Amino acid sequence: MKVSKTLIQAMLVAVTAGLISSCEKPGVDAGKKVPTEKSKTTSYPDNCPACGMG
Amino acid sequence: MGKIFSSISCNLDENILSAAIPLFESEQVEAIEWSFDTLFKVRNIPGWFVELLTAFGNENRLIGHGVYFSLFSGSWSKDQQDWLGHLKKVSAEFRFDQISEHFGFMTGENFHYGAPLPIPFTFTTLSIGRDRLQRIYQACQCPVGLENLAFSYSLDEVKKHGEFLDQLVAPVNGFIILDLHNIYCQVHNFNIDFNELIRLYPLHRVREIHVSGGSWEDSQIIPGKRIRRDTHDDSVPEEVFHLLRQTIPMCPHLKYVVLEQLSNGLNTSNSRNLFQQDFKKMGSIVKDYDGQQSMLSQHRFHPATNPVTGHPMADRLLQAQQSILSNILESANGYEHAQQLLRTSILSNTDWEIEKWEPYMLETAIAIAQKWKNGFD
Numbered sequence: 246m247k248v249s250k251t252l253i254q255a256m257l258v259a260v261t262a263g264l265i266s267s268c269e270k271p272g273v274d275a276g277k278k279v280p281t282e283k284s285k286t287t288s289y290p291d292n293c294p295a296c297g298m299g
Numbered sequence: 300m301g302k303i304f305s306s307i308s309c310n311l312d313e314n315i316l317s318a319a320i321p322l323f324e325s326e327q328v329e330a331i332e333w334s335f336d337t338l339f340k341v342r343n344i345p346g347w348f349v350e351l352l353t354a355f356g357n358e359n360r361l362i363g364h365g366v367y368f369s370l371f372s373g374s375w376s377k378d379q380q381d382w383l384g385h386l387k388k389v390s391a392e393f394r395f396d397q398i399s400e401h402f403g404f405m406t407g408e409n410f411h412y413g414a415p416l417p418i419p420f421t422f423t424t425l426s427i428g429r430d431r432l433q434r435i436y437q438a439c440q441c442p443v444g445l446e447n448l449a450f451s452y453s454l455d456e457v458k459k460h461g462e463f464l465d466q467l468v469a470p471v472n473g474f475i476i477l478d479l480h481n482i483y484c485q486v487h488n489f490n491i492d493f494n495e496l497i498r499l500y501p502l503h504r505v506r507e508i509h510v511s512g513g514s515w516e517d518s519q520i521i522p523g524k525r526i527r528r529d530t531h532d533d534s535v536p537e538e539v540f541h542l543l544r545q546t547i548p549m550c551p552h553l554k555y556v557v558l559e560q561l562s563n564g565l566n567t568s569n570s571r572n573l574f575q576q577d578f579k580k581m582g583s584i585v586k587d588y589d590g591q592q593s594m595l596s597q598h599r600f601h602p603a604t605n606p607v608t609g610h611p612m613a614d615r616l617l618q619a620q621q622s623i624l625s626n627i628l629e630s631a632n633g634y635e636h637a638q639q640l641l642r643t644s645i646l647s648n649t650d651w652e653i654e655k656w657e658p659y660m661l662e663t664a665i666a667i668a669q670k671w672k673n674g675f676d
Contacts, residue, residue, distance in 0.1 A: 246330070246352070246360060247322045255347035256320055263583065291652050 301554065303547070303589045304360060305582040308559040310337055311348050312335050315562055318536070318571035322578055329362035330396075331556050334366050335389045336382060353399060356394035361556060362474075362507070363389070363398040363439070369405040370416040370431050370445070373618030375611040378410035379431075387438040394397050396434060396554075397442040397506065398598070399476050403450075403466065406625040406668045413625070416664060417448055417456060419650035420463045429465045433606035436471045442600035444474035444506060449481035449513075449529035450667065452656040454489045461500035472602045474506035477550070478559075479542045480513055484527040488660065493542060493636035497549065505550040510535050510543055511559040511579055516666065518659040520634050526663050532564030534573040540580060548590045552598040609670040620646055628668035634658055637665055 259265050309331040322328050333352060334526055338344060340421050356360040386398065403415030418424045436443045445464055451457045464475055470491070477500065486493050512533035535558070547553060558578050563573055579584040623644050631637035638661065641653045 246328060246358060248328075248354060252347055252350050252354065253324055255345075256316055256323070256351070258652065259345060260313055260320065260345065263313070265311060265316070286626065292583050299423050 301541045302583050304555050305585045306330035306555050306557040308332045312562045314565040320576040331355050332362045334363050335363045336365050344471050352393050359396045362393045365400040371404040373614045375613040383438045390439040398439040399444040402448040412665045421650045427612045430612040432471050446476035447543045449484040452660050457485050465501035474600045477505045477506040478509035481512045487527040502549045505556040521659050532559040534578045571637040634662045
């Protein structure tokens with residue numbers, strides 16, 4: 246399936262700049278520094294089914 | 300058989316995404332599978348990841364794969380209720396084509412710790428499993444399925460697994476994820492012929508196939524015995540690709556073939572290259588069969604009516620048995636110690652049939668439970 250170039254670029258930026266980490270590691274704020282408009286973060290306050298907040 | 304999508308397991312993880320980006324760039328990824336309940340330690344999901352999920356969802360090519368629900372826990376917990384609430388919310392946010400979970404109960408006391416292990420195939424476990432699958436359907440309102448488990452304690456259990464899966468998903472008209480590496484584990488660990496084993500599965504219910512790698516572990520109690528484990532941390536063995544070629548024509552309603560690998564197996568450029576090569580090989584096999592059969596799949600995998608559920612089912616005895624088994628597996632000093640503890644526990648002479656467990660598989664259960672008792676930390 247075709248994925249837009251801007252989206253792939255945002256993924257590349259996040260990966261190469263080390264802005265995301267393994268989701269296996271605790272305390273990661275996966276989107277805190279991603280610098281593009283596409284990369285604005287979406288809050289999921291209930292993202293953790295167990296503790297209600299990651 | 301309609302269109303079959305060559306897919307990857309894709310989570311918010313640097314190693315996985317690094318391996319996957321070249322495949323996205325070359326437009327080879329036809330669908331993605333997201334473990335929607337694994338971001339519990341992440342405060343915010345980056346916009347680009349939301350965009351990725353949305354893009355595939357809008358094309359009906361996003362599938363969800365849960366990890367932590369613990370379908371067969373004897374107790375019903377607030378964590379499970381919250382998990383359903385979370386599923387309902389992400390299902391409203393993203394368009395999933397289907398949702399699946401793993402077979403078994405999680406050994407850990409903490410909701411996000413532990414590993415799934417098998418349960419006895421009884422009326423009680425069947426009823427609990429059906430009840431919970433109906434709740435998952437109510438939350439997501441799309442086809443619901445279960446993945447076959449790699450681990451079994453005995454050959455008898457291996458042979459009954461497929462039929463039990465069929466009975467479990469029948470009320471929700473659900474589907475099966477056939478993990479071929481899990482089958483590969485069973486074939487090796489119990490010395491059973493693949494053709495004999497595969498026919499014991501409800502292949503008409505297979506909507507998804509997983510392929511992945513794993514690892515070998517030498518038994519410490521049976522010299523020369525090697526156990527195959529579904530550690531998902533290595534490239535796909537050629538034998539599993541061979542099983543894929545054999546299995547696809549047997550599954551008339553197959554829609555997704557997913558390459559799965561965990562982050563810890565994708566931390567070098569070489570391992571990422573191997574992942575990309577595996578994907579291309581998998582995609583090539585899928586294309587060989589895709590569209591060969593003229594009959595399009597008409598199976599919708601939705602129940603005829605929306606299931607009505609009352610209070611969640613639970614069973615105190617099952618809960619107590621699972622708690623004791625988890626404690627034994629997580630704390631035993633080895634196989635003999637675990638055997639001794641099991642023989643004097645409430646699990647003795649019950650439907651768990653601990654007396655029939657293969658020693659090397661009990662040994663493996665101890666290794667699995669102790670590996671995951673602290674989660675991913």
